[in-house]
Every structure is written in C-alpha cells, then in structure tokens.
Amino acid sequence: MAASKCNVTRLTEALSRQLLDSVDSVLFDCDGVIWRGDQAIPGASEVINSLKKNGKRVFFVTNNSTKTRQMYADKLGKLGFDASADEVFGTAYCSAVYLKNVCKLDGKVYLIGSNAMRQELEDVGIRPVGVGPDPISGGQKDWANVPLDNEVRAVLVGFDEHFSYMKLNRALQYLCNPDCQFVGTNTDTRLPLEGGKAVPGTGCLLKAVETAAQRQAQVVGKPSSFMFECVASQFGLDPERCLMVGDRLDTDIMLGSNCGLKTLLTLTGVSTVAEAEANQKSECPQRQKMVPDYYIESIADILPALQA
Amino acid sequence: MAGAAARGTGCVTLRGAQIRDLLDAKHNVLFDCDGVIWNGETAVTGAPEVVSLLKQRGKRVFFVTNNCTRPRENYVQKFSRLGFTDVAEEEIFSSAYCSAAYLRDVARLQGKVYVIGCGGVMKELRDAGVPVAEEEDAEPGASIYNCPLDPDVKAVLVGYDENFTFMKLAKACCYLRSPECLFLATDPDPWHPLRGGRVTPGSGSLTAALETASSRKATVIGKPSRFMFECISSQFGLDPARSLMIGDRLETDVLFGSNCGLTTVLTLTGVSTLEEALAYRDGQEPQQKDCVPDYVMESVADFLQALEE
Numbered sequence: 363m364a365a366s367k368c369n370v371t372r373l374t375e376a377l378s379r380q381l382l383d384s385v386d387s388v389l390f391d392c393d394g395v396i397w398r399g400d401q402a403i404p405g406a407s408e409v410i411n412s413l414k415k416n417g418k419r420v421f422f423v424t425n426n427s428t429k430t431r432q433m434y435a436d437k438l439g440k441l442g443f444d445a446s447a448d449e450v451f452g453t454a455y456c457s458a459v460y461l462k463n464v465c466k467l468d469g470k471v472y473l474i475g476s477n478a479m480r481q482e483l484e485d486v487g488i489r490p491v492g493v494g495p496d497p498i499s500g501g502q503k504d505w506a507n508v509p510l511d512n513e514v515r516a517v518l519v520g521f522d523e524h525f526s527y528m529k530l531n532r533a534l535q536y537l538c539n540p541d542c543q544f545v546g547t548n549t550d551t552r553l554p555l556e557g558g559k560a561v562p563g564t565g566c567l568l569k570a571v572e573t574a575a576q577r578q579a580q581v582v583g584k585p586s587s588f589m590f591e592c593v594a595s596q597f598g599l600d601p602e603r604c605l606m607v608g609d610r611l612d613t614d615i616m617l618g619s620n621c622g623l624k625t626l627l628t629l630t631g632v633s634t635v636a637e638a639e640a641n642q643k644s645e646c647p648q649r650q651k652m653v654p655d656y657y658i659e660s661i662a663d664i665l666p667a668l669q670a
Numbered sequence: 671m672a673g674a675a676a677r678g679t680g681c682v683t684l685r686g687a688q689i690r691d692l693l694d695a696k697h698n699v700l701f702d703c704d705g706v707i708w709n710g711e712t713a714v715t716g717a718p719e720v721v722s723l724l725k726q727r728g729k730r731v732f733f734v735t736n737n738c739t740r741p742r743e744n745y746v747q748k749f750s751r752l753g754f755t756d757v758a759e760e761e762i763f764s765s766a767y768c769s770a771a772y773l774r775d776v777a778r779l780q781g782k783v784y785v786i787g788c789g790g791v792m793k794e795l796r797d798a799g800v801p802v803a804e805e806e807d808a809e810p811g812a813s814i815y816n817c818p819l820d821p822d823v824k825a826v827l828v829g830y831d832e833n834f835t836f837m838k839l840a841k842a843c844c845y846l847r848s849p850e851c852l853f854l855a856t857d858p859d860p861w862h863p864l865r866g867g868r869v870t871p872g873s874g875s876l877t878a879a880l881e882t883a884s885s886r887k888a889t890v891i892g893k894p895s896r897f898m899f900e901c902i903s904s905q906f907g908l909d910p911a912r913s914l915m916i917g918d919r920l921e922t923d924v925l926f927g928s929n930c931g932l933t934t935v936l937t938l939t940g941v942s943t944l945e946e947a948l949a950y951r952d953g954q955e956p957q958q959k960d961c962v963p964d965y966v967m968e969s970v971a972d973f974l975q976a977l978e979e
Binding site: 497498502503505506507522523524525526527528530531534535538551552555559561562563565566567569570571572573574575576 | 814815831832833834835836839840843860861864865866868869870871872874875876878879880881882883885
C-alpha cells in the first residue's frame with residue numbers, strides 16, 4: 363500500500379472509518395502513543411475504550427522491559443484505560459516466553475535486567491540469577507574466575523540501572539561458551555522517562571555485552587516479528603485484519619511491515635512525517651519498510667470516526 | 671615492505687639471515703607489550719635479552735600498548751620486575767599517556783574532561799596538566815534520572831573501567847549531547863586476554879555502550895588509530911620506512927602498523943594465530959588486507975639468533 367503513494371497519507375475522518383472497518387484488532391505501542399511517562403496523551407483512553415465498545419480487540423505492545431504485564435495493567439487502569447494484563451505484551455513478558463518456547467531453555471538464565479523481568483521469568487518456570495547491584499571486588503584475576511553457575515544456559519539482557527563492569531564481565535564469562543544462548547529484550551538506545559527525560563536504553567547495554575563477547579544477541583523486541591507472533595498465537599489474529607499504531611518508524615512501523623499489518627504513525631512521539639517521506643523516497647528496501655500506511659497528529663484524532 | 675598483502679603476499683615466516691637483513695634495514699623497533707614481550711607477570715622467554723641487544727646494536731626501541739590501566743611510571747617498575755633493564759619512561763607509550771597528550775597538545779582542551787576510566791588514565795591526565803571533572807560519589811538526591819553536571823566539562827574520555835556503572839554512562843551521555851564536547855576513547859579492544867585462556871571486557875565494550883547512547887562516534891586514540899605513532903614521532907622523529915612494528919593482535923597491532931606505513935611482524939605468543947593471519951591474507955574483503963602481517967615469528971626470542979652473532 364505504501365509504495366504507490368507520493369506522500370505519506372494523512373488519516374482523515376473518512377479514511378479512519380474505512381481503516382477501522384478493515385481491521386478487527388488494534389495494537390498500540392505505549393511510550394509516545396498512549397502516554398508520555400506518567401501522563402496519558404489527551405483523548406487516548408477515550409479512543410481505546412471506544413474501540414473496545416465498537417467490538418475491536420486492543421493490545422499494547424511495548425519494548426519497555428521494566429514492568430510486568432500486571433504492572434502495565436495497573437498503570438493503564440490508573441490512567442483511565444480499560445485494559446487487562448493479558449492484553450499487554452512488554453518485553454519482560456515476551457522474553458520469558460521466547461526463552462521458554464523458542465530457545466526451549468532448560469536451566470537457568472544469567473539476567474542483566476529488572477525485578478519485573480525476574481518476575482516474568484519465574485512465572486514461566488525459568489530461574490534467573492544475577493538481578494540487583496553487583497559491584498566489583500577483588501582484582502582482574504578474580505573477575506576472570508568468578509564462580510559460574512553451571513546450570514546457566516542463557517544470558518538475557520534488558521534494561522538494568524544496576525548495570526556495571528562486573529555484570530558485563532559475568533555475562534562475558536557465560537557467553538564464552540558457544541552453547542550458552544544470548545538474548546536481548548530490545549535495541550532501543552533511549553529509555554523514555556516521566557517528565558520528558560530519557561536515559562540510555564537497553565540497546566547500549568546490549569551493545570556492550572555483544573562487543574565484549576563478539577557475539578550477536580537474538581533480539582525479542584520490535585521490530586522483531588516475535589512480538590506480534592506472541593500476541594497472534596495467543597489470540598488467533600489475522601495480520602491483514604490488524605492495525606499497528608506507533609510513534610517510531612524503526613520499531614513500530616517496521617514491525618507492522620515485517621508482519622503484514624496495516625500501520626499508522628502518530629506524531630506524539632519520536633518520528634516525523636518528514637522522516638517517513640524521506641524513507642519513502644529512498645531506494646533502500648529496508649527504509650521502504652519504515653513507511654506507514656497513514657499518519658495522524660495524535661490517536662485522539664480517531665475519536666470522531668469512532669463516535670460517528 | 672608495508673602493504674605486502676596487496677601483492678598477495680604476507681605472513682612470511684622469518685628465518686635466519688632474513689631476520690638479520692630485516693633488522694639491518696630498520697632503525698626503530700616498536701613493540702606491543704601484552705602477548706609480545708610479556709604475558710601477565712611473566713616475561714616471554716628471551717624478550718629482555720632481545721630488547722637489550724637491540725639497544726646495544728643502536729636501534730631505538732619503543733613500547734606501544736593499548737593497555738590504559740597503568741601510568742608510565744608503573745610500567746617502568748613492571749619492566750624492571752620482569753628483567754628488562756634500562757627501559758626508560760620516555761620509551762613507553764600507553765593509550766592512557768597518549769590520550770592525555772592528545773587532550774593537551776592536539777585538542778588543546780580548554781575545560782575539564784569527564785573520565786570513564788581507572789587510576790592509570792587519571793594519573794596520566796594529572797601529569798599532563800589536564801583538569802579532570804571530579805566524581806561525586808554519593809550526591810544526595812542523585813540518581814540516573816537526575817545527575818548533577820559540571821558546566822566546565824568540554825570532553826569525555828572513555829576507557830577500561832572496572833567501576834563502570836549505569837550512572838557513569840548516563841552522565842557521559844548527557845555531556846555528549848553538546849556537539850562541542852569532544853568524545854575520545856583510549857582504545858577499541860573489545861576484550862583482553864587473561865591467564866588460562868580467560869578474557870575480561872575491554873575499553874571497546876564500554877565505548878560501544880556510550881556510542882550507542884549518544885549516537886556519536888568516539889575518536890579512538892589507541893591502535894589501530896595512527897595517533898600513538900604520531901605521538902612517538904612528534905617526540906622522536908620516526909621514519910616509517912625504517913620502523914618495525916611487532917605485535918600479537920592482527921586487528922590492533924598489525925592494522926596499526928599498516929595504517930602508519932610500518933613493516934609488521936606478528937608474534938604467536940599472544941592473541942592472534944597463524945590461521946587467522948592466513949585467513950585475512952586469503953580472504954575476499956579488501957579491508958582485511960591491512961590486517962595481514964608482513965612477517966610471522968613464533969616469538970620475539972627468534973630475533974636472538976640474528977642479534978647474538
């Protein structure tokens with residue numbers, strides 16, 4: 363659909379109605395789409411709730427690994443969204459599913475990540491080791507000889523504010539064994555926070571581990587299609603009847619393209635229309651995948667079409 | 671001599687008279703340290719004698735190491751401890767020393783440098799008179815979400831740091847938001863070998879994290895970048911055509927030698943193997959050719975045959 367346009371198409375009210383009629387499920391990214399930090403985007407909760415009243419299924423698909431599904435459900439509830447935990451697909455949950463079902467992990471995982479990630483792993487029956495602060499002690503000889511847990515069969519890297527040289531070192535020691543699996547939650551370079559701030563994202567930590575180990579991680583988060591497959595396999599979704607709504611061309615829209623979904627870019631977050639148009643004009647097939655079918659200023663602008 | 675691989679040659683095993691001829695043609699000999707003249711706290715057998723004899727034969731000897739963990743005076747002590755006599759501080763060029771020299775002489779830094787690094791780097795910066803931003807340890811109220819910044823910081827230097835934390839990454843990233851803030855890395859080594867075949871994360875892995883966070887590329891001081899050679903040359907006036915680089919790591923030492931127009935020798939007492947060198951030589955990628963050493967020897971001790979005559 364995207365390739366035949368000269369400009370990226372703005373989603374008008376008429377086109378909104380048409381688009382909504384053509385899909386049964388809508389997948390929303392969170393940061394920059396339905397909320398910014400602790401603040402809901404004005405009108406976002408009305409849109410989500412209205413979609414559900416109109417018989418659409420709604421899912422939340424986020425690369426953020428710092429919360430469990432339940433924690434997201436709590437946040438959604440507090441901000442006025444009608445949502446339940448099983449509609450949320452964050453990378454803490456999806457990484458646990460990935461390790462269990464795709465890696466077929468039988469053993470422990472060395473985890474560089476949050477308590478939320480630890481929780482999601484334990485909930486699928488995987489035992490993580492390593493969460494929490496891990497300061498350096500001893501000398502270089504000691505680091506190379508850190509006692510390794512011989513039940514560890516994988517290293518998983520997610521957002522970790524306690525990231526340290528010692529954790530990087532432990533991960534490296536495990537990854538020296540080529541049979542040890544290597545998974546990352548996502549490659550986003552920034553983690554958005556409350557109040558519009560941002561800190562270095564998981565992508566930075568993952569890059570450090572990949573560089574030291576000279577190995578590439580298997581990445582679970584968008585734009586990897588696993589995130590969609592996770593939702594689709596649990597809810598029986600038909601990609602052609604799904605709409606992906608996001609604010610990032612390189613994660614959300616790319617995921618949509620990879621999985622054959624319809625895509626809508628909202629301008630309340632990271633990417634711009636100019637970037638989308640530049641991608642469209644480029645000859646590069648990868649960039650062509652980062653062109654949304656439609657764009658909209660904010661998802662609140664869908665409301666008139668829903669209420670008509 | 672340099673760029674031998676462009677002719678499809680390289681990786682020539684040095685023997686007998688060839689070694690003597692090579693040494694006759696060269697006035698300056700640059701040695702990497704780890705894996706070449708020592709491994710950990712043990713000198714490579716014959717290495718102290720080789721260095722001594724080279725100097726007796728009138729050669730100038732320099733030590734060029736990416737290891738940024740010690741200041742030069744510590745290196746002098748290590749040389750002495752391991753049986754190398756008469757190695758002077760001026761002959762030792764570490765990435766820590768050269769990073770400080772770069773900030774002082776090339777960048778002519780007006781302001782402070784925020785350092786992710788260890789004691790060795792801090793000492794070299796202090797000795798060079800480059801002001802370092804103080805690290806406040808437990809600022810009340812400071813967290814990764816709200817860290818105090820020093821307005822005088824005009825450069826960020828990242829190197830091996832066993833005390834690396836997310837906080838340091840976040841702070842450095844904040845400083846690098848200003849395009850005028852310089853971004854330097856001591857060296858690109860992703861990992862370092864330790865005894866018993868183990869490894870430890872290197873400066874390169876920390877630099878990669880910061881490059882990803884800031885969407886900026888660091889200026890790398892250490893090998894294979896040319897700067898360390900230029901640093902030596904500015905003090906001693908080296909003619910590349912009469913200089914020999916001896917190292918154990920293809921992607922670091924040999925590439926450095928190629929980049930600077932030096933003849934390169936790979937010794938097999940460290941990281942890289944003959945198989946890896948041959949793979950670079952016989953491979954398809956043009957940029958791999960610069961990692962092909964002109965010559966290969968088992969160990970620097972092989973020079974003894976030529977030097978003891």
